Amino acid sequence: MNSDHRASPSEVLRPKNVGAPIKRTEDPRLLAGSGEYTADRKPDRPLHLAFLRSGLPHARIVRIDTAAALEAPGVVAVFTAEDIAGDFKPVIPFSRMPNYYATPILPLASEKVRYVGEAVAAVVATSRYLAEDALELIEIDYEPLRPVARAEMAVADGAPLLHEEAGTNVLIAREFSKGDVAADLGVAAVRVRGRFEMTRKAPLAMEPRSYTAEYEKRRDALTLYTSSNIPGIVRDAISESLSLPGHRLRVVAPDVGGSFGSKGSLYPEELLICIAARKLRRSVKWTADRLEDVSSSSQAFAEIVDAEMGFDANGVATSLQADVIGDVGAFSIYPWTCGLEPVQVVSFLPGPYKIRSYRGAVRGVATCKPPTGPYRGVGRPISTFVAERLMDMGAKALGIDPLEIRRRNLVRAEEFPYRIASGIIWDKTGFIECLEAAAAAAGYEQLRKQQAEARRHGRLLGIGIASYAELTGIGSRIAVAPGMPINTGSETARITIDSTGAITAAFGVASHGQGLETTLAQIVADDLGARFEDVRVIQGDSDEVPMSTGTYASRSAVLGGGAAKHASKILREKIKRVASHLLEANADDLEVTEGKVAVLGTDRAVSFKQIAKAVYSDMKTLPIDAREELTATYTYDPINGTTAAATHIAMVEVDPATCFVKIHKFVVAEDCGRIINPMIVDGQVHGGVAQGIGAALFEELIYDEEGQLLTASLVDYVIPSAPEVPLMDVVHVESESAVAGGFRGMGEGGTIGAPAAIANAIADALSPFDADVSVLPMTPERIFRLMQNAKFKAKEKSND
Amino acid sequence: MKPASFDYASPATVEAAIEALVASNGEGKVLAGGQSLLPLLNFRMTRPSVLVDLNGIEGLSYIEDRGDRIAIGALTRHRDLEHSPLVASRLPVMSAAMRHVAHLAIRNRGTIGGGLAHADPAAELPMLAAFYDARISVQGPNGHRVIAAQEFFVDALTNCLEPHEIVVEIEFPILDHDGWAFEEVARRFGDFALASIAVSVRRGPSRLEDARIAVMGVADTPLRLKAAEAELVALALDDEIPERFSEIVVAQVSPNDDLHASGEYRGHLLGELSKRALRTALAQAERAA
């Protein structure tokens, strides 16, 4: 069920396609098994890679003997770091941030291994089976080093160093501050504090990482098909590393089966497969198996936050301080650096609230685990979890309803643009509108009554609210990751009408489930005046636009969509100019719709096909200087970016017998600006919330004290399946943003709000026990412990 | 994650299958539904020289009424048991338990022989075998023998079969009872159980005349709790009985901590499920009377 609230009606054009629930162009092929993923590529007689991965968390590589593997059936080559030393330059995830140490990205471990799952050697053979057989013949002598399995261990005195050259395990340290937090906390009427943790999580895309490097002998050129959501960044990085210019290195992201951030960095395996293809002058394929995907793709969260919030007697939050330690794993990622996730925790912690004074300090610490990287929501799932827990704890201490305390603290409509205490500027967004819309849709007052009634019967029902704001569609003035040297602030669209009258719109963005083929075509159709079904969208191909970075950080609707709008308008003007010749009419009297140009108020019209013919083929109709090529390119930069916001409300019940949590109701009211396709927005919210439920209740990568991964298969790593994901209500508060088209990014929000809302609901349900909900996921085991401890405390009290 | 290389044999008879196993010198493995074996092959945790596929053998898949017991062929799929009217009427606990076994696609392939041989301590079929005191018929190079369920399961993922033996049939004695319940808690529907209990009773005027109890997920093998059965039968049928029963059951087990749950939590779950199960079984028996 969905309902729409239009905060301010659109005064832009009368759209036909934008705003319509058009079925996704992608779905017929993807659902019928006719999609083409990287692993479906069939280059001529490809070779297959398999990686030998470290079974030790931390060790010096003393000797590698590959002689026996080289003799094994079907084996073409075996590579170690030594064998490829001259074939590439290390890729450095550079940043201008102070107190940051950049660990290089290497295709294979050199001298040391630093986590279980790190690739040490690679076998290239005529089949994956034979390659895996040969892996068993490689002998490696390791000199084990002491593992660093926990962030707290990494910063302890005398801890072994992962990167000796860095001189410390603290790879990044930063502090944000504004105002006098100590003073404000000192005079606060109520102070609440906690130690919050979100454990390590796997992004777990359905398609594991997959690469096919196709070698073209004729030109000594490579095409890398990659399951990446940043093919442009991958192209530029590999071009630099392998000294291959862009016209000999094409990087294509074909159909990609999800990423959630795990395919949003450059990977060692991507480098290695290109090196191997080039050295062997053969095409090479590799697809991670699930074990490799879980144990070597970038992971999420892994942060502990000590935080305190102060309130005045009216429930206004005045002050906030936090110390964050992020367990970033063994390496920085390219290009985002290991600062991406933990630094965003402190930069987003004040959230949508007008907190006066703030201090947020963060350390990102190296441990013997795979790197953490971007994950849907980046930093904000945990910053929202912490801020929203503190907000509820404050409300409880002050005896104010959780809904009311948010009303008192959210930035209000008249206060935008608003700079929060960490420095982020929110542009005009419906914060309060989302809160009120969610409360109305959930029937908040009714839910409270239901809860009171249930509690009388001993049932543990709880209601949780979470409000958040995020920056989306970020332009060139703001770095997606702090201090990064690459430009992530612009995207290009190139729209062409060819000699048959067909329309092709090419982009550098790289949809991996978002449905951009559909939404970008909707925009082009409206702004060009074409029919939706006549627009073909090409994306994720480095040959199509000169520069691009890809799809991440909820940017593609804003940046790709903005570029589409501008390029469409330029091309529409060209079309009109040609049509005015053909129709012998003034361009101002022409209307372009449905692939035709008509003279207003008449039945005289020419189709795009006729226009194309006049320009390209029929050399008699137009004067030479009127034969403008029917193509337009525009690179759009929104400069700042735009805010998106939502409120999530969950009602849950904790079963005291099983300690399981059941979600009875879940409501999202979100403001993503002008909606391009409501079905796709709903889908993004549903998927995001499902992942948020995973983070809140199920998913946890457990590493033991020795740095071994204990949850390496999907039997042990538990994700929500269909029965665990409830029906949800999505309410759209459509307040237009200031960027082209009025769009806001909305791909990540579901994952940001859901963990906090569910955590607050569980805390509310468990309030008779006065339990601390401070670690996610809240597994049945953790809930059992909380209830046991509470019973134990109650007993102690009555014994006193 | 590709298996090491192996040979493949598809015999047409049990005898030929045994011959193939003997020929492999203990290095071969039987393939039934493949749902547990194939992941092990892919992880290279097992590397048989030959897979002896039972799926080509006729006559190993059946559910047969033999009066006081039901006989089930080793190759009978989980899905057939789940939907069998005969199982539903004569082995109601099995019928109820089958829908908790994994997911539809796995139930379509998985077999009872494979489920028992795999001997997962948190899997329903081994528990059902223990619960019903099933008799497991196996065939080997030295002929045929029948193994009682409680001897069959030796340890987690370990059965008592000799290297060249094949499970061919399982007989489940029918319980002459009037109330029963099956309770299970798993993280998600279809997951292996965190704790589970099956209870069946015959109710007399003031006491229970007979009781049958088995649990899983709380030890290295499924357990039939004979001592608890005797204690339950001795209890008075009053309002306290579910509580007391729960204490009796929990006292019988000492579950270990593992990745999915602590022993303490599993114990707590079992206690809660015991109460629920007995209430259901007693209510049913009362209605039957």
Ligand SMILES: Cc1cc2nc3c(=O)[nH]c(=O)nc-3n(C[C@H](O)[C@H](O)[C@H](O)COP(=O)(O)OP(=O)(O)OC[C@H]3O[C@@H](n4cnc5c(N)ncnc54)[C@H](O)[C@@H]3O)c2cc1C
């Ligand atoms: C994701 C998943 C979830 C699951 N969840 C559950 C669950 O909740 N409950 C549950 O009970 N099970 C569960 N299972 C296991 C499933 O029921 C399997 O089908 C069953 O355990 C094995 O049966 P199979 O026929 O597939 O055996 P196979 O995989 O073919 O064989 C398993 C083992 O038994 C041996 N074997 C097979 N048949 C015979 C025979 N006739 N004689 C001697 N040895 C034999 C094989 O050599 C092998 O060692 C799950 C499996 C999966 C993959």
